[in-house]
Amino acid sequence: MKKKSMGLMMLMCCCCMAMAQTSRWSLVPDGGIRWKVDNGNAHTDQIEMSGKKISAIITYGTDKTGGLVLKKKLVFPMLRTIPNNTHASLTTSFDGSESAPVTVDGVPMKEIPVAFYLKGHIRIHSRSNTPLWVTDILFPTIDKAAFIQERQIINTSGKACTVKIDSTVKEIRTAKEKGVDGVYVITAVNSLHGVYIIPPGGALKWDIVYAAEKGIPSSYTYSADYELARRNAFVEELMQNLVLETPDDTINRGFAFAKIRAVESIYDTKAGLMHGPGGGAYYAAIWANDQAEYANPFFPFTGSLDANESAANSFRLFARYINPDYTPIPSSIIAEGDGYWNGAGDRGDQAMIAYGASRFALAGGDTAAAQRLFPLITWCLQYLERKQLDNGIIASDADELEGRFPAGKANLSTNVLAYGAYESAAALAASLGIKDSVAVYRSRAAALAVAIERYFGQRVQGYNTYRYYDGNTVLRSWICLPLTMGLFQRKEATIKALLSPYLWSENGVLTAAGDHTFWDRSTLYAFRGLFFAGATDTALQYFAWYARKRLLGEHVPYAVEAWPEGDQRHLSAESALYCRVVTEGLFGIVPTGLRAFSMCPRLPAAWKHMSLKHIRAFGADMNITVERLANNYKVTVTDKQQKILSTNWNGRDAITVQLH
Numbered sequence: 001m002k003k004k005s006m007g008l009m010m011l012m013c014c015c016c017m018a019m020a021q022t023s024r025w026s027l028v029p030d031g032g033i034r035w036k037v038d039n040g041n042a043h044t045d046q047i048e049m050s051g052k053k054i055s056a057i058i059t060y061g062t063d064k065t066g067g068l069v070l071k072k073k074l075v076f077p078m079l080r081t082i083p084n085n086t087h088a089s090l091t092t093s094f095d096g097s098e099s100a101p102v103t104v105d106g107v108p109m110k111e112i113p114v115a116f117y118l119k120g121h122i123r124i125h126s127r128s129n130t131p132l133w134v135t136d137i138l139f140p141t142i143d144k145a146a147f148i149q150e151r152q153i154i155n156t157s158g159k160a161c162t163v164k165i166d167s168t169v170k171e172i173r174t175a176k177e178k179g180v181d182g183v184y185v186i187t188a189v190n191s192l193h194g195v196y197i198i199p200p201g202g203a204l205k206w207d208i209v210y211a212a213e214k215g216i217p218s219s220y221t222y223s224a225d226y227e228l229a230r231r232n233a234f235v236e237e238l239m240q241n242l243v244l245e246t247p248d249d250t251i252n253r254g255f256a257f258a259k260i261r262a263v264e265s266i267y268d269t270k271a272g273l274m275h276g277p278g279g280g281a282y283y284a285a286i287w288a289n290d291q292a293e294y295a296n297p298f299f300p301f302t303g304s305l306d307a308n309e310s311a312a313n314s315f316r317l318f319a320r321y322i323n324p325d326y327t328p329i330p331s332s333i334i335a336e337g338d339g340y341w342n343g344a345g346d347r348g349d350q351a352m353i354a355y356g357a358s359r360f361a362l363a364g365g366d367t368a369a370a371q372r373l374f375p376l377i378t379w380c381l382q383y384l385e386r387k388q389l390d391n392g393i394i395a396s397d398a399d400e401l402e403g404r405f406p407a408g409k410a411n412l413s414t415n416v417l418a419y420g421a422y423e424s425a426a427a428l429a430a431s432l433g434i435k436d437s438v439a440v441y442r443s444r445a446a447a448l449a450v451a452i453e454r455y456f457g458q459r460v461q462g463y464n465t466y467r468y469y470d471g472n473t474v475l476r477s478w479i480c481l482p483l484t485m486g487l488f489q490r491k492e493a494t495i496k497a498l499l500s501p502y503l504w505s506e507n508g509v510l511t512a513a514g515d516h517t518f519w520d521r522s523t524l525y526a527f528r529g530l531f532f533a534g535a536t537d538t539a540l541q542y543f544a545w546y547a548r549k550r551l552l553g554e555h556v557p558y559a560v561e562a563w564p565e566g567d568q569r570h571l572s573a574e575s576a577l578y579c580r581v582v583t584e585g586l587f588g589i590v591p592t593g594l595r596a597f598s599m600c601p602r603l604p605a606a607w608k609h610m611s612l613k614h615i616r617a618f619g620a621d622m623n624i625t626v627e628r629l630a631n632n633y634k635v636t637v638t639d640k641q642q643k644i645l646s647t648n649w650n651g652r653d654a655i656t657v658q659l660h
Helices: 003-019 224-240 249-264 288-295 305-319 349-364 367-386 412-431 435-456 477-484 491-498 520-532 536-552 572-586
Strands: 033-036 043-051 054-062 068-080 089-094 102-104 111-118 122-128 132-140 146-155 161-165 169-173 184-190 194-198 203-214 243-245 266-269 272-275 332-334 339-341 457-460 463-466 590-593 596-599 609-615 622-628 633-639 642-649 655-658
Touching: 043 132, 043 249, 054 111, 054 122, 054 132, 054 146, 068 111, 068 122, 068 184, 068 203, 068 266, 089 184, 089 203, 132 224, 146 224, 194 203, 224 249, 243 249, 249 305, 249 536, 249 572, 266 305, 272 288, 272 305, 288 305, 288 349, 288 572, 305 349, 305 367, 349 367, 349 412, 349 590, 367 412, 367 435, 412 435, 412 477, 412 590, 435 457, 463 477, 463 491, 477 491, 477 520, 491 520, 520 536, 520 572, 536 572, 572 609, 642 655
Parallel strands: none
Antiparallel strands: 033 111, 043 054, 054 068, 068 089, 102 161, 111 122, 122 132, 132 146, 146 203, 161 194, 169 184, 184 203, 243 609, 266 272, 332 339, 457 463, 590 596, 596 655, 609 622, 622 633, 633 642
């Protein structure tokens, strides 16, 4: 059999394997998702939820007897421990014993869940071994160092029940010498105790508040209903902005959920708002990849004031490390801005920052804010020029994987991000009227594109794609990066390589051929690149599979960090990358000015239309609609309900949009 035919068959087999899915969860009309429990089928999962002063990783599900499993790991990012390093957020766990025991007519109540629901909070509906049914709602507060579990029991029987709730208060005091601010006190307090008669159809509600303070127990009186209403309002505001409408309800819902995780993980530190990855380990700190490169360019599209401020603040914090000797800016600024981490050396961080800051400034649409960012961008680009080798390639000590996999002395990731940074910095300079920089950056982008093709363009494992570094002989996931930046010389072979059995797996794109490790970030970059390169129907098939797996499968509802490292934590910036598959991939939006962008939307053959509504980037409130006509497409753009563009489009050439 010819090699080409064999490769096609392998690709088809891999694709068929990938598309075979079963879903534990289902979509709910109100915008949430529900797992209807199959009794006798034990299953547990984890989800992270965050507020400005707390993050909670909740383990929930059922055990082999059908009983409720509910555990809480609570992180208080601004209560710092010693040593005050990256991982020094006060953290504690609760196994359920802090919840007040309940007896019904003298019988200890045991909960048996029948359904779980997610939409920015967890709602658990349970029957019990008594006539009572139980509803638990769990959520972080928006801006307090507290997490709340609201409990309600309902008497569904025909007679009154006597309910006894024990008095339970759990208090944990940390050692003074282990806290930056001395002793911390963590409490779990049940708001109700005593004996109650619940008539038929009657209900009783109380809550458990988990809080932490410096020195003394929290004296604040919490209103669970108020805090839940605020949490729900936060989620609903996100649902009303940047709304994706396609014929695929799962992709739409996955996009909506991704906005929650991307935006909620912002912490109100003494250095200002700081977006953090989370995962039980990464809080009150920023990274050049997670924040500058992944999340910040997305935030203007959401219209979230907090998200955009966190992005601007991250660049202010990075800018503090600008220096005349061109010592690299640290990879991470930690501990509420009090420290930094650079343990992997230069990971290409200046390329990440310059790229992310340029994209953020353009999409932000604010001239004054862009002017404030431009010195940081130019310094990072000057740093990169000093790292340029004789062959035109930019050297770096590592990449964002920090030595987990080899990256050589110069890697593809750093160089492609630098190319993207030059391109966006040129567009930003043009918007700011800095004409000399426009020509310089465009020239350097063009030269770097040639150097990338000459140095990294190689045949690897039978595919005319890219080597990741000099000496690399196996396919690597980051060969997708050129596709996201419009470097399409090797797009056909690169797409085939990404979806080949060497790299594609049941968990997405593997980090390297022959290894089992995967990181969602590279899978999401790959989807974005496939759409942007015009492999629309192929991209949709794989992206739809991924969306269903992450939203409705066994570990839901967000994109994950990696496996085996971290055991698929719900890091926040990966959800921003999920959204960018849509904004920059499916809709092909590329910022070209403070009030301008190009786009090349990729309407799949199976869809008649798609739209992205209430896009808040570029200072706008914009809708983009793409419709299939007999021989071409109709693209309509409105801003604040005023038509900006309506055109019949050939489906190939980029459309330029200039907002008023």
